[in-house]
Amino acid sequence: MTTRLTTSAMIASFADPGQKTTSAPFGHALVRLADERPEIVGLSADLAKYTDMHIFRDAHPDRFFQLGMAEQLLLGAAAGMAEVGLVPFASTYSVFATRRAYDFLCLDIAEPNLNVNVVGALPGLTTGYGPSHQATEDLAILRGMPNLTVVDPCDSVEIEQCVPALAAHPGPTYLRLLRGNVPTVLDQYDYRFVLGKAAELRTGRDVVLISTGLMTMRALAAADRLAADHVDVAVLHVPTIKPLDTDAVLRAADTDRLVVTMENHTIRGGLGESVAATLAFAGKGRGILPIALPDEFLAAGALPTLHDRYGLSTDAVVDRVRGALGT
Template sequence: MTTSTKKRLTTSAMIASFADEGQRTTSAPFGHALAGLAEQRPEIVGLSADLAKYTDMHVFREAYPDRFYQMGMAEQAMLGTAAGMAEVGLLPFASTYSVFATRRAYDFLCLDIAEPGLNVNVVGGLPGLTTGYGPSHQATEDLAILRGMPGLTIVDPCDSVDIEQAVPELADTSGPTYLRLLRGSVPTVLDEYDYRFRLGEAAELRGGRDVLMISTGLMTMRALQAAQELASDNVDVAVLHVPTIKPLDREAILREVAGDRLVMTLENHAVVGGLAESVASCLAFAGAGKRIVPIGLPDEFLAAGALPTLHDRYGLSASAIAARTREELA
């Protein structure tokens, strides 16, 4: 049964959203994008490690029950199974929480999937600080863990638009991919810009003479909000969205950092091993000495609590970003 013949499914009410009150959102964009693509791609299969409802894979499960595989709480087995499926011509999307895909099942992702270059798409929910559950579920170091894996494509989408457009491109990528999933009621932001997701390419969403914010994931939304707030202070902020962490669009970064603007990086990840260090190494290897102000999560296990409180505490909210920018410009 296809998605066109069913009522559009929503996400679980138990999933907290990082969306602001009154903000436009789209429910379960990944699940609907995958189910829609599967209508044209019969080789697509979905797997879950007992978390379909909480990674929006339940939408695909309801549309294509005979192509969905519930693997239970066995992430290593799930990735090993996905590798076998890819070997025989199927196109797996395997979903679980990021902490389990990276910390628990790293060896299977590396040797069963990446080393032979199989087209397995790993979908990791709760990346960075998108849950208040605490260190057991906060994947604050998943990019640092995975960036060194040869041949792995890593995508950190900003919003529902990014996710919907990224899914078919990930399916068309010949090797393994890792998607930092924004689940549930996901903000819809990028449709207000002349934007199209293109794998491996960064996109300038707005220009600005004073500050350049290089951002990825949900922090691009925060960067755009901070830029609007700073405009009231006559601070002109450019935002360069980097949805693909690997391969990194080095040409765009080197082009944008030229000049004397304040350069900041924004990521929903620890400052160790993520976007900030990727940008810093890009500049260093090119001989382009430039000071970078990193905005990200600290190198520590984070507290549990409500998401708005945690985002304020750790400097990820738009107001905190604007305040930090003013301090740097003072």
């Protein structure tokens, strides 16, 4: 496989060359929501610029709160605001929200079931900075937390749609944020985000790709590539990791097709294991092909190179499916 060194590790961009993108969709969506709802507030742990929260800060400076590099304080303050009727969106990097502030998220927010929306940037392998900033295990950490809803959006379209849906949800949420210039893909599919629901974006008789997050755009691209080989590929997008749309998963996976799960997360504790458990609990045990990050600390480097190395690129997905089909 050809190694690509076209971007620096400093640039957290996973968009393919020439791909349509939208700038800071989360920040702009939050501003639009706040224009309509005065109880919306934004918080950050000294990372407003790097979580697109600066868009909200500039539009509503009186409703923005900078807590400094203290994620425990960030989530504790957000909990207090929710207790008095505000609807906080608290942004930081995913690694800090999950590893550093887990107990505050669990006991201050989830246990009292408060409407706090935790926004985690750099989920999975969306930065080249290495293990200190790569939140490759955040889904595994959070799936076991009661009351918490977990959302992994595909692109800018879904981010813009899910922001008001998360604010309207009465309990706590965790959003895996794609920031900066975010690819725009789902506008081609007449897509509407519905919290807790999966969406079949294309049908196919040979293979079904069950994907979440940015891997859905790779699933769609891989399906187009495989069609040239006369392989008919369905794509089921699963934006809500918890609660999982088990009915949609069972309809998609309980067939004679090759079932492939795709996620920007370690193979442990994410979508792949959730799909496997759903099948097993329903008495539909069968083999699935998981495409995910390995159970190891990942290297630092340029994102295109890392996505090739760890199997998240479209080329890598196409190769894995072809290999499984023996084509």
